[in-house]
């Protein structure tokens with residue numbers, strides 16, 4: 001049976017990438033609104049209620065409005081790519097590796113994780129859960145993102161001003177991803193998060209530096225690596241990365257789009273310090289790839305269908 005999908009915000013950065021991943025797939029039929037009607041409330045409400053699945057690729061306020069437009073009796077199941085519902089009790093967090101495939105598969109309302117949060121949670125949640133990292137440590141997370149992470153407006157800014165080499169932001173330390181990072185890892189202290197944008201269209205590196213020897217109850221670097229490898233064993237999307245050639249990690253502007261995420265555990269020679277690193281595509285597992293992974297599960301399909309993954 002073919003399921004109908006309406007992408008609200010279909011011509012935005014995330015929406016276009018989702019449509020790309022669904023193009024040519026017989027399991028889904030896209031419901032679309034033309035340019036004149038794509039922001040028309042009545043037309044959107046009709047499409048939102050007609051679809052089997054609605055994927056919201058909108059700013060937070062517009063996403064909340066869209067949810068309010070859906071009649072509970074319509075049966076429409078929702079995936080929200082925005083930040084609006086990521087710590088809401090009645091929404092399922094769309095991270096199947098962390099919350100379980102069945103939870104996502106059976107959900108009516110799924111919030112797609114934030115791109116940076118995806119890297120942080122992938123690294124920290126399994127280790128806190130395993131008791132190898134403390135839940136009450138004040139973690140730091142340093143990250144860089146390609147400029148497509150900021151949607152159409154940031155893309156335009158970086159494409160107009162090729163002189164920007166680095167843009168640090170969230171300097172007031174209140175980035176919108178911090179609540180989901182803390183909640184989904186079960187941390188008692190909010191992580192200190194320092195994001196920046198680099199002049200590459202896509203790509204993201206999220207790093208959690210750990211002064212392991214000073215952390216009460218922490219496991220060894222090898223134990224952390226083994227625990228992550230075992231947690232993600234058999235998964236197609238999240239994997240342990242290969243040891244980087246020449247002892248450096250490179251994010252090239254020419255890197256192909258990917259829905260995979262590679263995790264690394266780098267340690268000092270004496271094991272007293274560790275750098276946990278997640279390498280992903282902000283538009284892949286960080287946004288559109290993750291939404292399609294959840295959609296696959298909700299539609300009863302293999303989670304990796306239609307995703308851009310390296311051949312195995």
Ligand SMILES: NC(=O)C1=CN([C@@H]2O[C@H](COP(=O)(O)OP(=O)(O)OC[C@H]3O[C@@H](n4cnc5c(N)ncnc54)[C@H](OP(=O)(O)O)[C@@H]3O)[C@@H](O)[C@H]2O)C=CC1
Pocket residue numbers: 008009010011012013014015038039040056057058059060062081082083113114115148149150151152153282283286287
């Ligand atoms: N880009 C990324 O890497 C990631 C994005 N996200 C999230 O996904 C969501 C979409 O982001 P992104 O695609 O980057 O943003 P964009 O700005 O690229 O796209 C947003 C789209 O929503 C449309 N829109 C805005 N308001 C309305 C409305 N009331 N009704 C219908 N359409 C509307 C915009 O229209 P118009 O074209 O006219 O401006 C635009 O096409 C955001 O919540 C974002 O935070 C999440 C993870 C990563």
Ligand SMILES: CC(=O)N[C@@H](CCC(=O)OP(=O)(O)O)C(=O)O
Pocket residue numbers: 081082083113114115116145146147148149150151154176177195197286
């Ligand atoms: C580079 C850049 O600006 N990135 C965005 C986050 C992208 C993302 O994950 O989006 P949402 O959490 O909004 O869904 C930001 O920091 O606000």
